Amino acid sequence: MTSDMSLKIVASPSVREMTSARLREAIAEGRFMPGERVVERQLCELMGVSRTSVREALRELETEGLVTVVPNKGPFISVISVQQAESIYQVRAVLEGLAVRLFAQRATDGQIEELSHAVDELEKVYAAFEVKAFLSTKARFYQILLDGAGNEIAGQMLRNIHIRASQLRATSLSTPQRAQKSIGEIRLLLQAIKARDPDAAWAACVKHVEHAADTALAMLRAQEKQETPPLRTMLG
Amino acid sequence: MTSDMSLKIVASPSVREMTSARLREAIAEGRFMPGERVVERQLCELMGVSRTSVREALRELETEGLVTVVPNKGPFISVISVQQAESIYQVRAVLEGLAVRLFAQRATDGQIEELSHAVDELEKVYAAFEVKAFLSTKARFYQILLDGAGNEIAGQMLRNIHIRASQLRATSLSTPQRAQKSIGEIRLLLQAIKARDPDAAWAACVKHVEHAADTALAMLRAQEKQETPPLRTMLG
């Protein structure tokens, strides 16, 4: 059981928080296409909030890099170039490596147990292709990992990185055979953590991310070749 | 010379951009104390802009972690706990390590030359204690480094990390004897870069950050001991 017996009163989320949260979700799930234009008024009607709130929410997403605002043209869903995708995976490797290393050192036995369960669940949803269930389970896995790592800053940055990676996966659909290997790698990582071996955990994590990067980048590159017809052909 | 012969028209920065930029500066320079309350209307008058713009700027800073917004109370300058400071330096180590590794691999000879000059200048301003000059020179150094590394995502995150570290240094003033060692370590790093040795550069960088962390954290801990009188004494 996750301990949930705190008495803390949680303030109901503000309109703006809900707005930015839902937009974030929508982008992660690929419900907006990269490069798609976003018109403020339309979002207002769509979500039933004022332009004030929408704009503030968009500012958050802009800072997070999920949205790109072109001066006097407004917000667009950020498109991730191959080079940026490479960068994202590089950053993810070092940050996630740090996180698992810390987790292996600091996490309580209970947290390790929780993580283990999360991996089991992850394996289940990995097979059944359902974007929403997949994302929420993965979020739970990382929640536990980042909590146990106890590095708030890295956690925040990783959450951002994961959303961007989700977006990538959502648009360039991921391959089922990759899923198999992926779970295997995660189990390896889990093993190192259970053995309280930070270095091994780190190595397993970095390898895992690198593999994920390889397949994702390969697909992206193949995709880009097709999608972007050489400029020359358009000029005559 | 930095090539500057592009014909690109740069749009003049918007009101909001200027607002957030100036606030960011002010926080980095320590002109707001951590924990200090920030009242929106006052900022409006202070900067001569509307509340709309101020709030959007504050949203950016909040997402960057420089400002913490308490529901229904409004924005405060974030206070950095010792634990958060540790986290910041851990993250800085891995991200900066990544950056210098990439720089050693990818940077052009010209960029290495530029970086070398930047280090020279850094040495000059290190001696003369002037917050503003120091920060701008350091910013230039990192600008070159991050440009040459060619990882946009890491660059963005590091810029954020550096601002927070600056804030730390600005409040808990840094020691002059540390400055000496610091420059030495940076020269070592530079040497490894010139030798195009990514691993050595990485090692030098990580060591440098760890040393900086050690002194900063030591001061922070000492400071915290004094500043926070045990709660017991206030209750009788």
Add this chain to the structure above:
DNA sequence: TCTTGACATATTGTCATACAATAATTATGT
């Protein structure tokens, strides 16, 4: 047919204003 310019429309960026909800402060009664 292609360019140019004029005009019409849509959208953004910014401001001003309003007001309920909440928090902080002060005054008041016991």
Add this chain to the structure above:
DNA sequence: ACATAATTATTGTATGACAATATGTCAAGA
């Protein structure tokens, strides 16, 4: 001195306005 009520300050959100900029249309001219 302490609890309670009244007052004030500030936030969170919505609305309306409008100049500046970008986009789209269309007719005139080369």
